[in-house]
Amino acid sequence: MLMTGKRLSLLAAALTLAFSATSAQAFDKDHSTLTFSKSQGPYSELFINGVQPILEKEGYTVKAVDLSDLLQADLALNDGEVDFNVEQHIAYMNNFNQSQDGHLAALTPIPTVLAGIYPGAKNSLDAVEDGDSVAVPNDASNTSRAYAILQKIGWIKLDPSKDISTVTQADIIENPHNLKFTEMKSLTIPSVATDFDYIVITGSVVYNSHVDPKTSLGNETILPHLLLQLVTQEKDKDSVWAQDIVKAYQSDEFKAYMDKNNDGMWFVPDYKK
Numbered sequence: 001m002l003m004t005g006k007r008l009s010l011l012a013a014a015l016t017l018a019f020s021a022t023s024a025q026a027f028d029k030d031h032s033t034l035t036f037s038k039s040q041g042p043y044s045e046l047f048i049n050g051v052q053p054i055l056e057k058e059g060y061t062v063k064a065v066d067l068s069d070l071l072q073a074d075l076a077l078n079d080g081e082v083d084f085n086v087e088q089h090i091a092y093m094n095n096f097n098q099s100q101d102g103h104l105a106a107l108t109p110i111p112t113v114l115a116g117i118y119p120g121a122k123n124s125l126d127a128v129e130d131g132d133s134v135a136v137p138n139d140a141s142n143t144s145r146a147y148a149i150l151q152k153i154g155w156i157k158l159d160p161s162k163d164i165s166t167v168t169q170a171d172i173i174e175n176p177h178n179l180k181f182t183e184m185k186s187l188t189i190p191s192v193a194t195d196f197d198y199i200v201i202t203g204s205v206v207y208n209s210h211v212d213p214k215t216s217l218g219n220e221t222i223l224p225h226l227l228l229q230l231v232t233q234e235k236d237k238d239s240v241w242a243q244d245i246v247k248a249y250q251s252d253e254f255k256a257y258m259d260k261n262n263d264g265m266w267f268v269p270d271y272k273k
Helices: 005-024 042-058 070-078 090-099 140-152 190-195 203-208 240-249 252-261
Strands: 033-038 061-066 084-089 104-109 116-119 133-137 172-174 180-184 198-201 228-233
Touching (some): 033 070, 042 061, 042 084, 042 203, 042 240, 042 252, 070 084, 070 090, 070 228, 090 104, 090 228, 104 240, 116 140, 116 203, 133 190, 140 198, 240 252
Parallel strands (some): 033 061, 033 084, 133 198
Antiparallel strands (some): 084 228, 104 228, 116 198
């Protein structure tokens, strides 16, 4: 039966209303306020400046709870006091889940500031000499990153039978320059940089200590388990709101933001793979 012009108009209006309703409900109305744990590091700032505006356009309200200590942030997330955080890699999250009976899940890698070797008293890798001193982070995952960087630049050789993500100083099998390593808290390394010939620091320390990333003498080849992640509770990982955050990080709008604001400090995952 042919539709009259009036009926066609009514159908078009109905379709328009349905489309508008679908667009208006692109966010989870039952969970339209998203709460995250905020630190003073680069990752919270990146989320606030680059991702939060995308979510707000979708209709979400975003609130931050200041929790600068990552352990406390994960405890708050695990207890449901916040919805997500953007401050940790999978290695840290897995350790939390095991040690704290956690139920956290990583949803997508996010831009990550690379660890690197930086000048101490010396500002060139070519200036390395026998017995030079190197400061490296003393927490397990970042200690292994440091020694992996030193192997990458050719200063040491690590036992190839060992997992590169868990190597320690004991796994160094060649050290032709007889380098002296001091393992210490990451955050204190920049303040004593000139007490060493070279220092190795992570991306968050580079950012928080206002170290110019362009002064890096060499950066890591980052391993997948060290990429920062969007993290929620396991039970929430497939929720509409959690997947909307994933989509925001992987969106063309956020890519354009990173293209404009990346000064070489950030490693940006290729979400198109």
